Amino acid sequence: MNSNRNERKGGVLTEVLALKNITKDYPGVKALDDVSISFEEGEVHALIGENGAGKSTFIKTISGAIKPTSGTIAYEGKEYPYLEPKQAIDMGIAVVYQELIQFEAMSVADNIFMGVESESKGLVVNEKERCEKAKALLAKFDCDVNPATLIRELSIANRQIIELAKAMVRNAKIVIMDEPTAAITVSEQEKLYQVVKQLKADGVTVIYISHRLEELFEICDRVSVLRDGQYVTTVNIEDIDKQDMIKYMVGRELSNAYPPKEPAQSEVVLEVENLSGNGVEGINFQLHKGEILGFAGLVGAGRTELMHLIFGNAKKTSGIIKVKGKEVHLSSANDGMKAGIGLIPEDRKFQGCFIDKPIFWNISISDIDHLTKGGVVDQKAEMKLAEDYKERLKIKTPFLKQLTSGLSGGNQQKVVIAKVLASNPDILIFDEPTRGIDIGARHEIYLLMNELAESGKSILMVSSDMEELLGMSERIIVLHEGHQAGEISKAEFSQERVLSFASGI
Amino acid sequence: MEKANKKSIGEILVDLSLPILLVALVIFFSIMTDKFFTPLNLTNILVQNVHVAVCSCAVMIIMISGGCDLSIGYQMSVAAVLVCKMMTVYGVPVPVALLCAVVLCSLLGTFNGFMAQKLKSNTMIVTLGTMAIFQGISYLISESKTYHNLPKSYMFLGQSKVFGVIPVNVIIMIVIVVIVGFVMGKTAIGRKVYAAGDNPEAGRLAGLNVAKIKVLSFTVAGVLVGISAILLSARSGSADSSTGVGIEFTGITACVLSGVALKGGEGTLWKVIVAVFVLGILANGMQLINLGTYPQYIAKGVIMLVSLYMTNKNSKAM
Numbered sequence: 001m002n003s004n005r006n007e008r009k010g011g012v013l014t015e016v017l018a019l020k021n022i023t024k025d026y027p028g029v030k031a032l033d034d035v036s037i038s039f040e041e042g043e044v045h046a047l048i049g050e051n052g053a054g055k056s057t058f059i060k061t062i063s064g065a066i067k068p069t070s071g072t073i074a075y076e077g078k079e080y081p082y083l084e085p086k087q088a089i090d091m092g093i094a095v096v097y098q099e100l101i102q103f104e105a106m107s108v109a110d111n112i113f114m115g116v117e118s119e120s121k122g123l124v125v126n127e128k129e130r131c132e133k134a135k136a137l138l139a140k141f142d143c144d145v146n147p148a149t150l151i152r153e154l155s156i157a158n159r160q161i162i163e164l165a166k167a168m169v170r171n172a173k174i175v176i177m178d179e180p181t182a183a184i185t186v187s188e189q190e191k192l193y194q195v196v197k198q199l200k201a202d203g204v205t206v207i208y209i210s211h212r213l214e215e216l217f218e219i220c221d222r223v224s225v226l227r228d229g230q231y232v233t234t235v236n237i238e239d240i241d242k243q244d245m246i247k248y249m250v251g252r253e254l255s256n257a258y259p260p261k262e263p264a265q266s267e268v269v270l271e272v273e274n275l276s277g278n279g280v281e282g283i284n285f286q287l288h289k290g291e292i293l294g295f296a297g298l299v300g301a302g303r304t305e306l307m308h309l310i311f312g313n314a315k316k317t318s319g320i321i322k323v324k325g326k327e328v329h330l331s332s333a334n335d336g337m338k339a340g341i342g343l344i345p346e347d348r349k350f351q352g353c354f355i356d357k358p359i360f361w362n363i364s365i366s367d368i369d370h371l372t373k374g375g376v377v378d379q380k381a382e383m384k385l386a387e388d389y390k391e392r393l394k395i396k397t398p399f400l401k402q403l404t405s406g407l408s409g410g411n412q413q414k415v416v417i418a419k420v421l422a423s424n425p426d427i428l429i430f431d432e433p434t435r436g437i438d439i440g441a442r443h444e445i446y447l448l449m450n451e452l453a454e455s456g457k458s459i460l461m462v463s464s465d466m467e468e469l470l471g472m473s474e475r476i477i478v479l480h481e482g483h484q485a486g487e488i489s490k491a492e493f494s495q496e497r498v499l500s501f502a503s504g505i
Numbered sequence: 506m507e508k509a510n511k512k513s514i515g516e517i518l519v520d521l522s523l524p525i526l527l528v529a530l531v532i533f534f535s536i537m538t539d540k541f542f543t544p545l546n547l548t549n550i551l552v553q554n555v556h557v558a559v560c561s562c563a564v565m566i567i568m569i570s571g572g573c574d575l576s577i578g579y580q581m582s583v584a585a586v587l588v589c590k591m592m593t594v595y596g597v598p599v600p601v602a603l604l605c606a607v608v609l610c611s612l613l614g615t616f617n618g619f620m621a622q623k624l625k626s627n628t629m630i631v632t633l634g635t636m637a638i639f640q641g642i643s644y645l646i647s648e649s650k651t652y653h654n655l656p657k658s659y660m661f662l663g664q665s666k667v668f669g670v671i672p673v674n675v676i677i678m679i680v681i682v683v684i685v686g687f688v689m690g691k692t693a694i695g696r697k698v699y700a701a702g703d704n705p706e707a708g709r710l711a712g713l714n715v716a717k718i719k720v721l722s723f724t725v726a727g728v729l730v731g732i733s734a735i736l737l738s739a740r741s742g743s744a745d746s747s748t749g750v751g752i753e754f755t756g757i758t759a760c761v762l763s764g765v766a767l768k769g770g771e772g773t774l775w776k777v778i779v780a781v782f783v784l785g786i787l788a789n790g791m792q793l794i795n796l797g798t799y800p801q802y803i804a805k806g807v808i809m810l811v812s813l814y815m816t817n818k819n820s821k822a823m
Contacts, residue, residue: 159715313710336714343710351710356770365700366711368693375692419711 015074016041017062022071024229025448029375031057032068032245035231037224039174046204046216046237049226050249050438052408057208057228059176062207063092063095064088089230094167100159102151108378109134112166131149137165141195147484159186161195175199176207180213185298193219201293202394213242249394250439255287257275258471261450264291268325269458272310272428275319279305283319287427292459293451294473296466296498303462304346304480307429310460311343312336323427336365342425344416346432346462352416353404360386360400362415367422393448410441417448428452430461434468446472458480466495519815522778523763526808530783534790548672554785555674556737557755558778562685563726564756565777569689570722571702571769572616572628574753577730579639581749584610584734586643589652589744592659599658607731614641614727616805618720643746651745655738659713663739676734681732686774698722703770757807759784760813783808 018038024031032054039045049055060066064083074081076211102437103111109130115447116259134147143161151159159178160486181189196219208220216223225248225505227234232248256432270287280302287293295303310321321328345351351363364371365384371382388401393414397407404415413433420428430449434442449472453459463469471478476488478501486501535542560577568571568576591597609649613713621628666672700708701718708715738744759780765772784805791801
């Protein structure tokens with residue numbers, strides 16, 4: 001490990017937590033293999049790696065959710081073979097999970113103080129006093145949420161801040177944040193960074209997990225990289241750039257993050273005129289054959305809503321949708337599919353596929369009526385269809401009868417794409433095509449999208465990943481609060497331009 | 506890491522746990538009493554559970570579609586008193602009365618499904634409400650009377666035997682089970698019912714008319730409930746408003762025992778039928794060794810909890 005780390009930035013830093021030679025065996029796989037990382041007081045330490053690299057196993061070891069097979073955890077000078085969850089909390093370790101576990105129907109103050117013993121003396125809760133305490137606590141983070149508000153009424157970013165306040169009440173010395181910015185808007189990100197900086201100033205150690213590599217440069221001091229359960233390196237943030245981070249994560253250089261694609265043809269396949277409904281208003285655009293048209297906007301700008309409107313899954317209030325020059329009236333997803341439109345939804349697990357069903361079952365379901373003889377499913381035809389798509393999309397699985405839940409995120413997404421392609425659409429809508437998918441598998445999805453476009457399909461793509469949007473699209477339409485804020489052609493692509501339209505400037 | 510598709514020994518055992526349990530019960534009761542393993546008693550067990558098996562098919566279809574129907578017992582009650590009153594009081598021809606019972610139950614089922622969709626509410630709560638309605642209707646029709654002296658051709662369905670050996674109602678049950686098993690397992694519509702129950706949102710986005718599929722599941726289940734009511738009243742030779750009441754719990758128990766998922770989308774018919782007979786043998790055997798009704802309740806409950814434990818343990822181990 002890095003021997004001169006204590007001299008970083010001149011100050012003398014003390015190690016507060018160190019995991020030494022941690023190994024975690026699961027049947028048939030080493031989730032962690034002899035990993036040693038140490039954390040210093042008051043640092044923001046990023047932990048990066050592809051999905052499956054062992055990040056979550058690593059966090060769970062610290063929070064006491066799992067017991068490592070071997071290795072030790074050193075905390076404030078003492079060594080432990082493992083931690084119990086309660087022990088970890090008492091020692092001042094707090095985790096803010098990506099999927100927040102909160103009391104949705106209870107107030108902010110309730111959530112902050114729940115289970116804190118000094119607050120539950122006596123039978124009667126002094127609501128007023130608690131609210132004031134909570135308010136003071138939140139003021140420190142520049143958060144002016146009313147402590148009496150119910151948690152479910154808050155934005156994700158504010159809910160995360162509540163979670164951090166909760167950690168502070170429990171005197172947390174180490175706070176682990178698991179992809180805090182995955183689901184929040186740009187302006188909220190800034191707010192969250194401020195809170196992280198405040199925690200750091202208070203001497204709290206923050207372990208920060210994120211797939212958004214750019215943000216690490218803004219808030220982190222050091223970065224540790226895991227790959228396939230093994231420790232790769234720890235470096236100071238000023239000594240590394242993004243390219244190197246990716247290299248460490250994937251173990252090779254990704255030669256071409258966004259593969260090149262043949263330009264679109266001139267034929268117009270989809271026309272949207274003055275379309276309104278489902279929270280969007282006055283949308284106008286044309287989609288050409290073989291084109292990838294990107295849709296940008298902040299969370300809540302109405303991108304997904306617009307896609308569902310075009311797909312027929314939501315009712316339009318006015319406007320015209322024309323497919324290949326003919327006006328269509330869509331009142332259900334089924335209508336959309338009949339008109340030749342396919343949707344790959346943003347939420348793979350809850351909208352995209354039947355996660356507890358086999359792969360072949362998922363692929364055939366949207367075309368099941370055509371795979372029958374007199375109403376009876378033709379199993380041979382069904383398996384052949386699934387086999388074809390497995391080959392074509394390179395779905396990595398030994399058996400088509402395997403449950404979809406057993407696949408990696410990238411392969412699950414391919415199953416969803418296969419399911420949509422099986423109904424043979426000409427227009428494909430990809431809503432957040434690579435969310436939660438690791439870098440290697442992303443590349444395959446990009447190649448696939450290009451291949452589809454080059455074979456004559458036309459694609460609408462919604463993405464919150466700005467680089468992906470700029471890298472893959474040939475044109476970008478930016479939405480702002482349900483309105484079309486602007487259209488940008490490839491020659492004018494830049495993050496700044498997209499962002500200024502998206503923020504309504 | 507990707508999970509291999511081969512089943513572990515543990516999974517295979519769980520798969521076969523019900524047949525094993527059935528055989529174990531048969532052996533146990535055969536040892537305990539010589540009255541159990543006789544042709545007469547075994548035929549009795551079959552005949553007495555025919556209507557339960559048909560009704561459990563209905564429960565299974567509804568549960569796979571993601572619903573739950575608590576009103577099935579009173580649907581049966583309505584159908585049974587209606588068909589028997591029509592025949593005995595008004596002298597309606599048997600085939601017409603049969604048709605009326607089946608059509609009526611399919612309408613009641615459709616009403617359940619339709620209300621659940623319209624109210625956008627949990628089917629369990631909706632059918633808790635309709636259960637009370639059906640109960641009222643049943644007592645209005647029956648006027649709290651019991652209907653005896655049913656026509657011979659009607660009783661034929663419940664009490665006679667083909668070639669003097671095979672009970673007619675058992676044949677009817679087998680035909681129904683085969684049809685339901687085929688439709689749910691092999692046809693496109695069966696596949697859609699599973700999809701609608703497993704993940705309605707994904708189903709809708711895959712172009713399925715999920716609302717229609719769910720209502721239709723209730724309709725089909727209603728048809729089966731109507732048939733079940735006929736089989737029960739034809740066997741017992743009478744009907745009143747308590748006919749069939751409570752059968753939904755036996756049906757749900759059999760379904761849960763066999764691994765039909767409460768959240769929908771999962772369930773295998775042959776296992777449900779085996780579970781019905783596990784419960785049937787348990788009741789019959791305990792009676793024969795002179796354990797009364799109350800210990801039977803306890804045994805049913807224990808088996809249910811043990812089976813939940815087994816399923817849970819196995820799904821966690823994966």
